[in-house]
Amino acid sequence: MQTLTLTRPDDWHLHLRDDAALASVVAHTAAQFARAIVMPNLKPPVATVADALAYHGRILAALPAGSGFQPLMTLYLTETTTPDEIRRAAAEPAVVAFKLYPAGATTHSDAGVKSLEALYPVLEAMETHDLPLLVHGEVTDPAIDIFDREAVFIDRHLIPLAARFPGLRIVLEHATTREGVEFVRDAGPRIAATLTAHHLLYNRNALLVGGVRPHFYCLPVLKRESHRLALLQAATSGNPKFFLGTDSAPHPRGGKESACGCAGCYTAHAALELYAEAFEAAGALDQLEAFASFHGPDFYQLPRNQGTVTLERRAWRAPESFPFGAETLVPLRAGEPLAWRRAG
């Protein structure tokens, strides 16, 4: 196959940051995706409908002229989120979901939630208004090994949560383990997962063999090969519970290449190309369109997109870096070859 034309896809998990950083990255996403779920982990977090609408306006203002890209906004759940805020969100079409970060689990998550019980009234309101809960599914218990934090989160928190709120739609964001995809696969139709390109392409050797490679460091951390294979199987299975979410998470070079580097891989410059590579390696390019363009809108109860995007088999090298406000951003695969390239 030399070209691949897909219904225009969406990115169901994206970090755009703000201000000059936002202006540096948003065009990469808008060039290939019609819509994206924009994560609310700014500092301070996007915690109210008013915050989300203001951020929505800043994203639209940062888009290239003529772009029809549509940001889908999320609110950051804190221990002071009220059921009233859920009602306001339900009445605002630009806000489509709520994000749960266990406190301390990842980048800018210190405002996150320490006790899920404290959120029950809010989760009940989300269930009533049918607003999905998006979850960073890792425990922060210092006694739990970092490679086990997703599996333990599922056992300790996600299984009980799904049982207690049977009508709540839940997305296990950036699933990285066999346990994660098995939980989602075996749960009811209101439980889904996003899968990143980097977790489909790489295992933890990419991070640790031959030197520590900070641009492969993200959370949840890359896992062993058996987990990668389970994710790839889920992504290419045609199961509508699994859909594309890049988790493209830009950080300045200095924040990554550091004695204590930040978590996050930047993939928005070549997202669809990277997914195509993963699907092709699995012999499943024919499944890419459903994963990238159909399953997400169906889960979010939004229309599928109208236009198309075309990939060509044409070798190229990803840029070594991009400007990032006044700093520099090193993308995944910097300076390395990619097999697929978007046409036009």
Ligand SMILES: NC(=O)N[C@@H](CC(=O)O)C(=O)O
């Ligand atoms: N994935 C990451 O490693 N980092 C994300 C946060 C997140 O999605 O957990 C970020 O905002 O940098």
Ligand SMILES: [Zn+2]
């Ligand atoms: Zn996360």
Ligand SMILES: [Zn+2]
């Ligand atoms: Zn993320």
